[in-house]
Structure formats: C-alpha cells, structure tokens
Amino acid sequence: MSTALSRRSFFKHMLAMGAVTFLTSPLQAKVTKLTIKYQEKSTNGKKCKECLHFLAATNECKLVEGKINPEGWCSYYVKAPKKA
Known part of the structure; x- marks a missing residue:
C-alpha cells in the first residue's frame, strides 16, 4: 500500500511541476526583425507606436525580439x- 501512495x-508532484513550467513559459517565441521585414522608419504611414503589439x-x-x-x-x- 505504501508503494501506491508513494507513486x-x-x-x-510531477503534475504540479509541469503545470508551473507551462504557466511560466512564453507560449510564443519572438521572431527576428529580418523575418518580418522590420524597418526602423515607416514609409507607409503605419507606425509601431500605433500597433496592437507594441509595448510603449x-x-x-x-x-519581435529586440528594441x-x-x-x-x-x-x-x-x-x-x-481607447474609449
């Protein structure tokens, strides 16, 4: 009986450790600037500061990774x- 309790x-404990790992890990890896054709200066009037993904x-x-x-x-x- 003690073997069953031990198991x-x-x-x-393994379930708890797995849950903690899952909940504290980012679910999406960031991509490189080259991959998404990042430009330091907008040429089309759309700017990062107006974007949903930008953290001011x-x-x-x-x-996207980096500054x-x-x-x-x-x-x-x-x-x-x-914003209302």
Missing part, C-alpha cells in the same frame, strides 16, 4: 483599437 505522491513602456514588441523604434514598422502591424 501517487510522485505523480502529483519598454519600446518592445510582443512578437523597437516607435516610428518603425513591420509586416505584423495591426492597428490598435481606439
């Missing part, structure tokens, strides 16, 4: 909705 305890506090993007120029642009651009 059960082991699997409970850190000048980073949720999808991002707020005046830049990439092919993942999605206009952020207006």
Whole structure:
C-alpha cells in the first residue's frame, strides 16, 4: 500500500511541476526583425507606436525580439483599437 501512495505522491508532484513550467513559459517565441521585414522608419504611414503589439513602456514588441523604434514598422502591424 505504501508503494501506491508513494507513486501517487510522485505523480502529483510531477503534475504540479509541469503545470508551473507551462504557466511560466512564453507560449510564443519572438521572431527576428529580418523575418518580418522590420524597418526602423515607416514609409507607409503605419507606425509601431500605433500597433496592437507594441509595448510603449519598454519600446518592445510582443512578437519581435529586440528594441523597437516607435516610428518603425513591420509586416505584423495591426492597428490598435481606439481607447474609449
């Protein structure tokens, strides 16, 4: 009987460790600037600072690795909705 409890305890701990690992890991890897045709300066009027993925506090993007120029642009651009 103690073997069953020991095995059960082991699997409970492994499940908990797996859940913690899953919940603390990013679900999507960031892509390189070259992959998404990032440009430091927008030529089409669309700018990173207006994008849904742009994080203004850190000048980073949720999808692209590295620092991002707020005046830049990439092919993942999605206009952020207006705040009410």
